[in-house]
Amino acid sequence: MSTLTTESPAAQLDPRIIRERREQRLRYILPLAAITFALGVWEFLVWYNDVPHYLIPAPSLIAKTLVTDGASLMQSAMFTVKLTLMALALAIVGGVVLGMLFALSRPIEMSLFPFAVILQVTPVVAIAPLILIYVSNTFAALLICAWIVAFFPILSNTAIGLRSADHNLRDMFRLYQATPWQRLRYLLIPTALPYFMAALKIAGGLALIGAVVAEFVAGTAGQNTGLASRILESSFRNEIPRMFAALFLVSVLGVSIFLSTAWLSRAVLGHWHESEIKREG
Amino acid sequence: MTPIPAPEGDTPLIDMRNVDKRFGNGTVAVRDMSLTIRQGEFVSFLGPSGCGKSTALKMISGLLSVSAGTITVNGHRPGESTTGSDIGFVFQEATLMPWATVFENVNLPLKLQGVSKAEARTRVEEALSMVGLANFAKSYPRELSGGMKMRVSIARAMVTKPKLLLMDEPFAALDEMSRTKLNDEVLSLWKSLGLTVIFVTHSVFESVYLSSRVTVMAARPGRVVHDIALSGRYPRNAAYRMSPEYAESCRSVSTALEGTMDHVDLNH
Ligand SMILES: Nc1ncnc2c1ncn2[C@@H]1O[C@H](COP(=O)(O)OP(=O)(O)OP(=O)(O)O)[C@@H](O)[C@H]1O
Ligand SMILES: [Mg+2]
Numbered sequence: 001m002s003t004l005t006t007e008s009p010a011a012q013l014d015p016r017i018i019r020e021r022r023e024q025r026l027r028y029i030l031p032l033a034a035i036t037f038a039l040g041v042w043e044f045l046v047w048y049n050d051v052p053h054y055l056i057p058a059p060s061l062i063a064k065t066l067v068t069d070g071a072s073l074m075q076s077a078m079f080t081v082k083l084t085l086m087a088l089a090l091a092i093v094g095g096v097v098l099g100m101l102f103a104l105s106r107p108i109e110m111s112l113f114p115f116a117v118i119l120q121v122t123p124v125v126a127i128a129p130l131i132l133i134y135v136s137n138t139f140a141a142l143l144i145c146a147w148i149v150a151f152f153p154i155l156s157n158t159a160i161g162l163r164s165a166d167h168n169l170r171d172m173f174r175l176y177q178a179t180p181w182q183r184l185r186y187l188l189i190p191t192a193l194p195y196f197m198a199a200l201k202i203a204g205g206l207a208l209i210g211a212v213v214a215e216f217v218a219g220t221a222g223q224n225t226g227l228a229s230r231i232l233e234s235s236f237r238n239e240i241p242r243m244f245a246a247l248f249l250v251s252v253l254g255v256s257i258f259l260s261t262a263w264l265s266r267a268v269l270g271h272w273h274e275s276e277i278k279r280e281g
Numbered sequence: 282m283t284p285i286p287a288p289e290g291d292t293p294l295i296d297m298r299n300v301d302k303r304f305g306n307g308t309v310a311v312r313d314m315s316l317t318i319r320q321g322e323f324v325s326f327l328g329p330s331g332c333g334k335s336t337a338l339k340m341i342s343g344l345l346s347v348s349a350g351t352i353t354v355n356g357h358r359p360g361e362s363t364t365g366s367d368i369g370f371v372f373q374e375a376t377l378m379p380w381a382t383v384f385e386n387v388n389l390p391l392k393l394q395g396v397s398k399a400e401a402r403t404r405v406e407e408a409l410s411m412v413g414l415a416n417f418a419k420s421y422p423r424e425l426s427g428g429m430k431m432r433v434s435i436a437r438a439m440v441t442k443p444k445l446l447l448m449d450e451p452f453a454a455l456d457e458m459s460r461t462k463l464n465d466e467v468l469s470l471w472k473s474l475g476l477t478v479i480f481v482t483h484s485v486f487e488s489v490y491l492s493s494r495v496t497v498m499a500a501r502p503g504r505v506v507h508d509i510a511l512s513g514r515y516p517r518n519a520a521y522r523m524s525p526e527y528a529e530s531c532r533s534v535s536t537a538l539e540g541t542m543d544h545v546d547l548n549h
Binding site for chain 2: 166171173174176177178186190193273277
């Protein structure tokens with residue numbers, strides 16, 4: 001077979017790299033600039049109109065509160081972070097395990113799916129009081145609430161993903177007499193990964209929402225409480241800057257979760273999946 | 282329809298006896314198909330859409346069971362553990378794993394069979410240079426053209442060094458130029474490795490260019506209606522396409538194929 005051409009991969013072009021770098025920088029600079037600008041406008045309007053700080057505090061005052069109340073706020077933030085991450089981790093474990101069971105067996109899916117749907121469609125605020133009554137450990141109760149919210153997308157996407165393998169590729173694996181384990185490892189899991197990643201992005205945000213909602217229901221009781229309790233507490237005491245500071249931390253937490261899951265998805269799928277591939281041209 | 286007598290001493294590699302395939306929904310995809318293919322033949326399955334070509338191929342590879350009759354490949358039932366690596370299958374689409382590099386895609390059959398890493402590496406590299414893609418081992422399928430993907434698929438089928446290569450309309454989606462080129466590559470693989478090839482196609486010209494024998498099938502129910510031995514000598518090349526032999530073969534295969542269309546409901 002000496003007549004075959006051997007083409008070589010396209011050489012890297014300099015202008016493209018330069019353009020890519022610029023785009024990369026803009027990706028950080030533009031959002032930061034926009035946010036800084038918005039904060040500036042806020043600060044200016046509050047100062048210019050002399051808005052009292054118990055209505056709308058200026059960003060500078062919120063920042064000051066973040067520093068002065070830093071210790072207690074950080075403690076609360078750590079509580080919420082712990083709650084959210086544990087709920088997310090349990091949602092991943094539960095969702096993936098159940099999703100695999102569903103993908104393996106239709107009867108199991110048909111019997112258990114209704115429960116999953118009921119859990120999903122019932123608003124967590126409505127179940128939370130019951131859970132708080134039945135589960136004496138508050139942290140465990142909060143964890144269950146956040147878990148319920150986060151787990152469904154992972155379950156359903158994992159189950160769908162594991163079923164989505166290309167039928168010719170399935171035949172390929174049959175032809176070479178792959179073991180069930182090989183089929184799972186080399187075909188089904190890679191096929192399901194994009195579905196799982198999409199679910200993870202959603203579940204990360206949902207875990208935080210579930211955690212905050214559950215904390216709200218639980219109220220401010222107990223010493224070791226999260227950011228939602230700080231918000232409630234501040235609203236009772238009319239400490240609006242502190243409320244904004246806690247709110248700010250919740251947002252930071254949400255954004256961090258979003259950025260990490262987006263980063264993870266890109267890291268895992270970036271080299272092959274359409275959703276994460278940067279198009280050229 | 283006269284079966285071709287097997288020359289003395291040539292062992293049949295594939296033996297299909299009165300094979301039926303009826304699907305669960307009642308469709309009879311293949312009825313009473315009997316066919317003997319000897320070691321080293323290049324056979325094309327030619328016929329209208331829905332005549333059971335893919336079904337026949339899948340039964341030979343063991344991907345589908347037969348409803349009646351028997352098939353033996355190299356003396357074994359298809360799907361028996363001994364035949365796994367003896368068969369290479371090339372689908373109509375390249376059917377590559379998008380998450381894996383070209384190397385990993387070609388390596389898949391070896392990995393599934395537990396071939397040692399070191400040996401697998403040399404065999405994959407061999408298979409890739411065989412199809413002219415040695416420089417693309419690290420590329421991902423999305424970075425390749427349609428023709429290149431098809432070559433990867435061929436390399437994957439060849440990496441286990443099968444005796445039998447089954448190809449289901451492998452080049453149907455390609456342009457004329459790539460198709461001609463890949464046809465020549467398949468012929469050269471067939472010759473140099475002493476393969477037996479079954480090649481499913483819709484194209485009379487492709488079947489005549491490639492094969493030593495064309496099996497013409499008709500639909501509803503799917504069955505073999507002609508079995509035509511082609512006299513054209515190998516190696517086949519551009520000159521063969523100009524030869525009177527080629528024209529004559531095309532004419533007789535076309536006539537046989539037209540015969541199968543009489544029964545086809547054109548509203549279908
Ligand atoms: N899994 C299946 N279930 C039911 N019927 C099927 C199945 N696969 C194929 N058939 C039917 O069997 C018949 C033969 O199908 P087959 O795919 O073998 O045809 P083919 O000759 O390969 O056609 P084409 O050239 O279009 O690929 C068709 O009528 C088809 O509808
Ligand atoms: Mg077909």
